[in-house]
Amino acid sequence: MTAIHAFLIDIDGVLYVGDRPIEGADRALRELDRRGIPYRFVSNTTRRSRASVARRLESLGYTIPEAWVITAPVAAAAHLKEGGRTRCFLLTTSDARTDFEGAGIRAVEENPDAVVVADAAEGFTYENMNRAFRLLLSGADLVALEKDRYWMGSDGLMLSAGPFAAALEYATGREAEVIGKPSPAFFFRALAETGARPEEAAMVGDDIVTDIGGAQACGMRGIQVRTGKYREETLAWSGITPDLVIDSLADLPEYL
Amino acid sequence: MTAIHAFLIDIDGVLYVGDRPIEGADRALRELDRRGIPYRFVSNTTRRSRASVARRLESLGYTIPEAWVITAPVAAAAHLKEGGRTRCFLLTTSDARTDFEGAGIRAVEENPDAVVVADAAEGFTYENMNRAFRLLLSGADLVALEKDRYWMGSDGLMLSAGPFAAALEYATGREAEVIGKPSPAFFFRALAETGARPEEAAMVGDDIVTDIGGAQACGMRGIQVRTGKYREETLAWSGITPDLVIDSLADLPEYL
Structure with a gap:
């Protein structure tokens, strides 16, 4: 690979699976620091607020500034606020909700500007899904923080926001506006903080579609790790070819 | 319209909306009886068992033999049993479950032959959806009793099984086998009981896609009623042209 100036x-x-940090990942990050290669974290994890993600990383032994963590809820809150869509029905966890409230978005159950679908976990009740459906028919916009299919939890695969956003798309015949990966705006927002151009940067992720395919569509390189939700058959099925496949983030320094 | 020999x-x-029977519908059915025109009821209502649907019709003033009511759960149970798929994870209400148990289908949470998606209402929890997802990844078949988008409840539109089946399709990248309308097997099963050929029969329904489009695809005529979930814009959007549009079932005798 030709030199990469930002990640x-x-x-x-990639940094953890369930409650276990990926062995050697922290050492790899410190190697990036040592070489002065900038990096930022981009996450479609929409169950948690940015503060909560940062605390979790700290508890797992990582030393990462909260501002380096760019999550779909934070990006969505900023994007909705900029567009004047400040009344939202939030199909999110109560933790993720704090990112919206902190950005000046009001959580409402009547006449929202948008229905916002994150990974609401136990919040995906029939009642909430039906309410979202009716609000969409009344004219609210459908905004999905991500359309990931699933992620790897501590006891197995867990459905993400994608299937529930797809359910509301099917019910209404409309398409959701997607905020997180693989939305180019999301990648470019993070990339801008590193100062690198897309062709100088690489995305490291475990999701062949949103991480690798998404990054490549933006002109970046895509590095697939064999941790997290990685499955060889998904890679084959996707039709996407990563620029590099490594066992885990720990192996990244070998390729610098 | 040329003569129709079965409905x-x-x-x-069509017979009721929420808790209210459609005015004049019962009189129309008695007119069909008087003229000796056979008819059967085909329903994608998958929340209730056949016995429960029949009791409900009785409570609303209808006199309809239970055997004339052909529901997706009853058809699905027979179909699964015939194919030897007798261990099923049932994403259904407890009422609909009785149709499966009565047909010899065993409700299991491990190693099912099929995941069966009906309108499970409050049973569509995150936990159940995630369990269904994991069982599908382990190789269970995905069977949807219907893929309707919604139905008209007493206080507004209600999501049906379709969006939740679509969510599982999206999560797994697989397509559900659909049992109820508009599956031709379902129409033909009901039609066989009337003795009529498709071209001699008409389907009367409120859903332009599953009722009207589905019947027309089977060679029957499709009669749209303006009750239930009928909306003029849905008709226009569907690209489907009913053979006849009537205000309600009460008006059917005028066109015999």
């Missing part, structure tokens, strides 16, 4: 790095499945 | 009639939205 975007996925969090869930 | 298939939808139930929810």
Whole structure:
């Protein structure tokens, strides 16, 4: 590979899986620091607020500034606020909700500007899904923080926001506006903080579609790790070819 | 219209909406009886067992033999049993479950032959959806009793099984086998009981896609009623042209 001057790095499945940090990942980050290569974290984990993600990383032994963590809820809150869509029905966890409230978005159950679908976990009740559906029919915009299919939890695969956003798309015949990966705006927002151009940067992730395919579509290189939700058959099925496949983030310094 | 010798009639939205019977619908059925025109009821209402649907119709003033009511759960249970798929994870209400148990299908949470998606209402929890997802990845078949988008409840539109089946399709990248309308097997099963050929029969329903489009694809005529979930814009958007549009089932005798 030709030299890479900046990295975007996925969090869930790359820095940790469930409650276990990926061995050697922290050492790899310190090697990037030592070489002065900038990096930022881009996450489609939409269950947690940015503060909560940062605390979790700290508890797992990582020393990462909160501002380096760019999550879909934070990006969505900023994007909605900029567009004047400040009344939202939030199909999110209560933790993720704090990122919206902190950005001046009001959580409402009537006449919202948008229905916002994150990974609401136990919040995906029939009642909430039906309410979202009716609000969409009344004219609210459909905004999905991500359309990931699933992620790897501590006891197995867990459905992400994608299937539930797809359910509302199917019910309404409309398409969701996607905020997180693989939305180019999301990658470029993170990339801008590193000062690198897309062709100088690489994305490291465990999701072949949103991480690798998404990054490549933006002109970046895509580095697939074999941790987290990685499955060889998914790679084959996707039709996407990573620029590099490594066992885990720990191996990144070998290729610098 | 040329003469029609048999009718298939939808139930929810055609015989009643919420807790109210459609005015004049019962009189129309008695007119069919008087003229000796056979009819059967075909319903994608998958929340209730056949016995429960029949009791409900009785409570609303209808006199309809239970055997004339052909529901997706009853058809699905017979179909699964015939194919030897007798261990199923049932994403259904407990009422609909009785149709499966009565047909010899065992409800299991491990190693099922199939994941069966009906309108499970409050049973569509995150936990159940995630369990269904994991069982599908382990090789269980995905069977949807219907893929309707929604139905008209007493206080507004209600999501049906379709969006949740679509969520599981999105999560797994697989396509559900659909049992209820508009599956031709379902129409033909009901039609066989009337003795009529498709070209001699008409389907009366409120869903332009599954009722009207589905019947027309089977060679039957499709009669749209303006009750239930009927909306003029949905008709226009569908690209489907009913053979006849009537205000309600009460008006059917005028066109015999």
